[in-house]
Amino acid sequence: MTTATDTTATGHADHHHGPEKGLMRWIKTTNHKDIGTLYLWFAFTMVLIGGAMAMVIRMELFQPGLQLVDPHFFNQMTTMHGLIMVFGAIMPAFVGLGNWLIPMMVGAPDMALPRMNNWSFWILPFAGGILLSTFFMEGGAPAFGWTFYAPLSTTFAPDSTDFFIFAVHLLGFSSIMGAINIIATVLNMRAPEMKLMDMPLFVWTWLITSFLLIGAMPVLAGAVTMMLTDRNFGTAFFDATGGGDPVMFQHIFWFFGHPEVYIMILPAFGVVSHIIPTFARKPLFGYSSMVYATASIAFLSYIVWAHHMFLTGMPVAGELYFMYATMMIAVPTGVKVFNWIATMWKGSMTFETPMLWAISFVFLFTIGGFSGLMLGIAPADIQYHDTYFVVAHFHYVLVTGALWSIIAATFYWLPKWTGKMYNEGLAKVHFWWAVISVNVLFFPQHFLGLAGMPRRIPDYALQFADFNMISSIGGFAFGASFILFTYIIIDAIRNGEPATKRPWEGAKGLEWTLDPKAEYHSFNKPPSRKLIEQESQNS
Amino acid sequence: MEQKKITKGFWIKLVSAPILMFFFAYAMVPIYDVFCEITGFNGTTGRVDSEQQYAVDENRKVEVSFFAMTMGGFPVQFGPKVNSMEIVPGKFYTTSYVAKNNTDKTVIGQAIPSVAPTDAALYFKKLECFCFNRQVFKPHEEVEMTLRFVVEPELDKRIKDISLSYNFFKLES
Numbered sequence: 001m002t003t004a005t006d007t008t009a010t011g012h013a014d015h016h017h018g019p020e021k022g023l024m025r026w027i028k029t030t031n032h033k034d035i036g037t038l039y040l041w042f043a044f045t046m047v048l049i050g051g052a053m054a055m056v057i058r059m060e061l062f063q064p065g066l067q068l069v070d071p072h073f074f075n076q077m078t079t080m081h082g083l084i085m086v087f088g089a090i091m092p093a094f095v096g097l098g099n100w101l102i103p104m105m106v107g108a109p110d111m112a113l114p115r116m117n118n119w120s121f122w123i124l125p126f127a128g129g130i131l132l133s134t135f136f137m138e139g140g141a142p143a144f145g146w147t148f149y150a151p152l153s154t155t156f157a158p159d160s161t162d163f164f165i166f167a168v169h170l171l172g173f174s175s176i177m178g179a180i181n182i183i184a185t186v187l188n189m190r191a192p193e194m195k196l197m198d199m200p201l202f203v204w205t206w207l208i209t210s211f212l213l214i215g216a217m218p219v220l221a222g223a224v225t226m227m228l229t230d231r232n233f234g235t236a237f238f239d240a241t242g243g244g245d246p247v248m249f250q251h252i253f254w255f256f257g258h259p260e261v262y263i264m265i266l267p268a269f270g271v272v273s274h275i276i277p278t279f280a281r282k283p284l285f286g287y288s289s290m291v292y293a294t295a296s297i298a299f300l301s302y303i304v305w306a307h308h309m310f311l312t313g314m315p316v317a318g319e320l321y322f323m324y325a326t327m328m329i330a331v332p333t334g335v336k337v338f339n340w341i342a343t344m345w346k347g348s349m350t351f352e353t354p355m356l357w358a359i360s361f362v363f364l365f366t367i368g369g370f371s372g373l374m375l376g377i378a379p380a381d382i383q384y385h386d387t388y389f390v391v392a393h394f395h396y397v398l399v400t401g402a403l404w405s406i407i408a409a410t411f412y413w414l415p416k417w418t419g420k421m422y423n424e425g426l427a428k429v430h431f432w433w434a435v436i437s438v439n440v441l442f443f444p445q446h447f448l449g450l451a452g453m454p455r456r457i458p459d460y461a462l463q464f465a466d467f468n469m470i471s472s473i474g475g476f477a478f479g480a481s482f483i484l485f486t487y488i489i490i491d492a493i494r495n496g497e498p499a500t501k502r503p504w505e506g507a508k509g510l511e512w513t514l515d516p517k518a519e520y521h522s523f524n525k526p527p528s529r530k531l532i533e534q535e536s537q538n539s
Numbered sequence: 540m541e542q543k544k545i546t547k548g549f550w551i552k553l554v555s556a557p558i559l560m561f562f563f564a565y566a567m568v569p570i571y572d573v574f575c576e577i578t579g580f581n582g583t584t585g586r587v588d589s590e591q592q593y594a595v596d597e598n599r600k601v602e603v604s605f606f607a608m609t610m611g612g613f614p615v616q617f618g619p620k621v622n623s624m625e626i627v628p629g630k631f632y633t634t635s636y637v638a639k640n641n642t643d644k645t646v647i648g649q650a651i652p653s654v655a656p657t658d659a660a661l662y663f664k665k666l667e668c669f670c671f672n673r674q675v676f677k678p679h680e681e682v683e684m685t686l687r688f689v690v691e692p693e694l695d696k697r698i699k700d701i702s703l704s705y706n707f708f709k710l711e712s
Contacts, residue, residue, distance in 0.1 A: 112545060176557045180553045180554070180557075183553060184545055184549070184553065187549075188545050188549070214553075214556045214557050214560065215556070215560055216560075217557070217560075218557045218558070218559075218560035218561035218563070218564065219560055219561070219563065219564040219567075220564075221561055221564070222560075222561050222562070222563070222564020222565055222567075223564060225564075226564075226565075237568060240610070240651055240706065240708055241610070241649070241708035241709065241710065242708075242710075243649070243651075245571070248567070248568065248571050251567065251571060252564055252567055255564075255567065313655070313657055314657065315657045315658050315661075316658060
């Protein structure tokens with residue numbers, strides 16, 4: 001135990017009780033570690049459900065022609081895969097990581113608003129349940145794509161769409177409450193001796209992400225509310241009959257949608273900024289430039305939304321503005337990639353599993369970033385729009401970007417969460433399995449897209465057959481890698497070797513000063529200035 | 540040192556930010572309308588209130604084509620009287636659309652205009668148009684609806700063809 005908590009053990013004895021026993025512990029819990037665990041298991045379940053849908057999609061696309069499912073069901077699969085992965089898997093996984101790590105990293109005993117924290121988690125299973133229940137309703141689940149453009153989602157959608165709208169409202173509530181909680185925790189619960197520029201980068205990126213969430217999620221709530229009233233209460237926001245405009249839906253949606261993609265990647269930047277310095281055994285290169293780059297990306301994310309809409313009919317001046325603004329995001333992102341590489345430069349590198357995931361994140365995420373730049377070129381986008389090139393692009397940034405960092409974080413902090421080490425040999429096998437199969441899965445989709453294969457279609461022309469088959473084989477292999485991942489995690493929790501307080505030699509951060517398995521209540525007394533300076537990334 | 544307490548002001552700011560952003564989504568509706576009007580974004584045409592004088596270059600010609608569509612089961616036959624006109628930017632022209640209600644009921648509709656290319660929309664101004672108001676079509680009535688417009692000379696010299704399209708929507712029947 002840390003010296004800080006030792007001194008107060010007697011004074012706060014009543015705060016040192018352990019968790020409640022049984023199921024009620026998880027339902028009633030207000031402990032940030034319990035809630036973090038709940039979030040992570042929820043996200044993991046959703047990854048498996050969304051992944052199963054992706055398997056259906058890849059099976060149907062294994063060969064040309066309609067083989068397994070009818071086109072309407074295929075559309076439901078692509079739509080729900082997107083919604084589940086974005087709102088059910090990636091976002092809750094990051095909130096889970098934030099819950100587990102932020103209080104420990106800023107030397108706080110818990111989140112600022114623990115009761116609200118419990119609510120924001122427990123809304124999620126209900127929202128996810130409502131969303132999934134639409135499969136069993138008349139007309140089936142939403143089949144209009146995860147972007148639910150009007151009028152597909154208003155005039156031409158099944159009745160179950162109203163349940164989808166309600167689920168999105170709940171998911172939005174949960175995210176906004178989570179964001180408010182993180183802002184309050186970071187700004188108010190931070191150890192009094194910790195200045196803003198002492199904060200670890202994961203905390204910084206999450207703080208900035210929270211502001212994005214507060215700004216963007218309510219706009220999504222507004223958009224789906226307009227859909228709801230258009231569908232049921234005779235308004236005409238997106239209906240030209242009543243003076244509305246369906247193109248406006250796309251503006252409102254992408255005003256949310258573009259910050260959303262940074263909501264899903266900024267915390268990933270934070271995670272990688274912890275792992276790379278640890279295994280390079282060097283301080284993070286350019287700490288403050290990392291902070292400023294994150295803030296710039298967040299700001300720019302609000303003013304580039306219409307690059308998703310180059311084909312809606314825009315004046316040339318508009319296309320030029322959105323093209324250049326989009327390109328500009330490459331500058332702060334480039335700063336980050338440069339800093340990660342400079343951190344590794346001449347470092348004493350070792351390649352434990354978290355580091356492997358982090359390095360492949362830098363490499364593969366950058367590929368996704370480059371294809372994003374290609375898509376941002378307005379004249380080129382006319383060719384790329386709505387093809388598999390777009391699918392390849394956003395899977396490179398979301399799977400080998402966001403998901404990669406979540407898996408990296410799981411291996412990196414698992415010893416602190418469980419007090420146990422995972423099986424390094426098996427974890428390396430899993431890494432190579434996943435990293436090879438994911439490239440077999442998504443890389444050929446670039447070629448398919450450039451050759452003109454449209455996305456969201458269950459059938460394709462014969463010339464796309466070979467690459468689709470390769471892609472599907474990669475997909476099945478990548479899907480199977482999750483069986484091994486599940487085994488490694490459960491095996492570590494059950495039979496893992498005991499971990500030490502600081503299982504990674506070069507790791508810095510207040511969380512590593514706690515017990516090997518972090519105490520149920522940590523930092524009842526804030527850490528000292530000396531300890532904060534010792535563990536700071538900014539030194 | 541003690542942990543800071545969350546002050547009331549901080550709470551209010553934190554909670555009101557998302558609420559404000561929710562209403563911002565609604566504010567985007569009128570903002571979008573004004574934006575389209577100012578920029579001609581989305582092919583929105585403009586309006587003039589009187590026959591202004593423009594500097595006219597008689598040698599410059601632009602072809603304007605007229606299109607008509609109906610949406611959502613609009614039961615009225617609707618089309619332009621002439622399919623296209625050669626015009627000089629800066630001069631006012633009159634043309635008309637013809638509509639015939641083939642049903643036994645009175646139909647009320649609204650026409651929504653759109654101009655392509657979008658860069659021309661800003662300079663396409665109408666003095667008189669049936670799209671300014673909702674139109675009432677009595678049973679089996681045929682009406683001619685006039686349109687008086689001007690293409691302003693500020694129009695990009697590279698644009699030689701403009702398409703004006705009207706889409707009629709049913710309001711009541």
